[in-house]
Amino acid sequence: MTAFINHFLFEFRAGVRNKTQLLMNYLLPLGFYAMMGFVMVEINPGFLDVLLPSMLIFAVLASTLLGIPDPLVNARENGVFRSYKINGIPAFNILAIPVLTTMLHLVIIAIIMSATAGSVFDAPLPTNWLNFALVFLVTAFASAGLSVLIGVASRSSRITVLWSQAIFLPSMLIGGLMMPYSVLPEGTQLISRIFPSTHMMNAFGTLAMGTSADFNAWASVGILLTGGILAIGLAWYLFSWDSASGSRRGHPLMGFLALIPYIIGAFFL
Amino acid sequence: MSNSTIEVQDFRKEYGDFVAVNNISFDVKIGEIFGLLGPNGAGKTSTLESLEGLRAPDGGKLKVAGVDPVREPRKLRSVIGVQLQSASLPESITPDEAMRFFCGYHHVAPRYDLLERLGLGEKRKTQFHALSTGQQRRLGLALAVGHDPQVLFLDEPTAGLDVASRVELHSLMRELQEQGTTIILATHDMAEAERMTDRVAILLKGELATIGTPTEITATGAGLTKISVYTSNKSLAKHSPTFPAVQRASAKDDYHIFFSNDIGATVGEIIKYLEENADPLIDLRVERPSLEDRFLEITNGELS
Structure with a gap:
């Protein structure tokens, strides 16, 4: 347990010490939150209703999709995992600890945003704080799971960026963050339901903020949770200590299996 | 075991x-x-x-x-x-x-x-x-x-x-x-x-x-001892004399180098030759074959 705690504390500190991770974990989410709160609300006053959940989801996507995969790829390429292996550090810890530390960084961000959204921007606060916390944790877990999977399955940093952006950018555009799901054309709504952010917004809005549901919110929570578990499981299965050894189990494209809950949700919700 | x-x-x-x-x-x-x-x-x-x-x-x-x-x-x-x-x-x-x-x-x-x-x-x-x-x-x-x-x-x-x-x-x-x-x-x-x-x-x-x-x-190698000689007048380089027990010779940085399987005989003859040619001896080094010499012998032999 001491080893796990030492490992956790180091990874948590690395999330602040490393300039890229500091940017993704704190500077980008908080900077974007301030900009949207001051500027976007002036342009589109309706955005105020979703300021807190949308900016929280943006923080989750930025710190996980843009913050987790690259350090994993670099660690594998630079031989850090070889050092870990010869010292008996379990693969599970290597994958689980970044998920947990990123979630802790996100909890801090969530506290800052929740404490300021109402007082600074006059934005509506959650009507059900318990559900807010639950949906937030499931959201962070689902996105962190996908991010770890991207880091494990990618052969290089360039491919990591490609996969991360393939989820991040559409999530921003059609995932309910910038414009409501309900205003999207029917075909786009179908595609939108493949992206986690749509389910995150649906769950936050319905279960925590008290707005009407676009579709079954508990099903969204289930999809996010299942997707997160599946992604972590696949990451553990595909994990490779060393890019040179060619000892990876399975093909990296198996990572797409993590999208099964979202694809099922897209067609049946 | x-x-x-x-x-x-x-x-x-x-x-x-x-x-x-x-x-x-x-x-x-x-x-x-x-x-x-x-x-x-x-x-x-x-x-x-x-x-x-x-x-x-x-x-x-x-x-x-x-x-x-x-x-x-x-x-x-x-x-x-x-x-x-x-x-x-x-x-x-x-x-x-x-x-x-x-x-x-x-x-x-x-x-x-x-x-x-x-x-x-x-x-x-x-x-x-x-x-x-x-x-x-x-x-x-x-x-x-x-x-x-x-x-x-x-x-x-x-x-x-x-x-x-x-x-x-x-x-x-x-x-x-x-x-x-x-x-x-x-x-x-x-x-x-x-x-x-x-x-x-x-x-x-x-x-x-x-x-x-x-x-x-x-x-277990050829076992040749390396004898490096440095003199004032460079008579060894000028005349390239032969000495007993020397298997091969070379030159490097003003040193004349002999590889011998009988140190005593070779060194004795070198000193005698230098005295006869009035070429003062400045430095003489005798080195046993090193692991590096043997390693190169093995690897060069096998690779060629």
Whole structure:
């Protein structure tokens, strides 16, 4: 347990010490939150209703999709995992600890945003704080799971960026963050339901903020949770200590299996 | 084989059609410093990494301190310490954190004293990326021995180290040996191998070319003694005289060099020749064949 705690504390500190991770974990989410709160609300006053959940989801996507995969790829390429292996550090810890530390960084961000959204921007606060916390944790877990999977399955940093952006950018555009799901054309709504952010917004809005549901919110929570578990499981299965050894189990494209809950949700919700 | 801590029997490692190691066998005794030498591509890394549990062998049997590296990887971690050349640490970790981190996984108290001893006392709070190459290697060594392993694998441990750090490393190796630690040393530094190891194995094209003490290995070569002569008037270079027992001669940096199988006869005749030619002797050096000479003899012979 001491080893796990030492490992956790180091990874948590690395999330602040490393300039890229500091940017993704704190500077980008908080900077974007301030900009949207001051500027976007002036342009589109309706955005105020979703300021807190949308900016929280943006923080989750930025710190996980843009913050987790690259350090994993670099660690594998630079031989850090070889050092870990010869010292008996379990693969599970290597994958689980970044998920947990990123979630802790996100909890801090969530506290800052929740404490300021109402007082600074006059934005509506959650009507059900318990559900807010639950949906937030499931959201962070689902996105962190996908991010770890991207880091494990990618052969290089360039491919990591490609996969991360393939989820991040559409999530921003059609995932309910910038414009409501309900205003999207029917075909786009179908595609939108493949992206986690749509389910995150649906769950936050319905279960925590008290707005009407676009579709079954508990099903969204289930999809996010299942997707997160599946992604972590696949990451553990595909994990490779060393890019040179060619000892990876399975093909990296198996990572797409993590999208099964979202694809099922897209067609049946 | 009862006092052997490492047993390698008919070990084979392949990468596709390429046979990196072809059925080699050797053993290492408890408390030995054992050198693993060979040119690049000889199969050293494949052998080392298989013993360390980083690769699975394609044939044969391996045992390290009584542990099968493939079947008992967890047990292996507690009995071996490894300083790999191709391994690294997270960029932002400090030596203090790394020691706490790795010792935690080995279930032992952090050995900060090793950081002090290896000259990292003032760098304990410095992030890994800000350490020099030599400091990074010393940290790797400190982490490798932090849990008092029975077998220590050192891969090019002195590469990038300054003279003082090399001396400290060698002193630490001797100390560990006295405590019963077996050390496997892979190095390209033949002088280091000759000075530090009890026995060496030379690998070549995946085969075991020779194994024995450095003295045994150098004795089994052509056994020519190198006699280097430097004179005032360079009469040896001008007239190229022949001397008894000299097998071959060359010149380098104003020295005339003779390779002889009878030192007494050759040196006596050289001095006589210089006196007759009134050419004052400035320097004369007699060197026994080194491990490096023998290594080059073996590798050049086999490669050609």
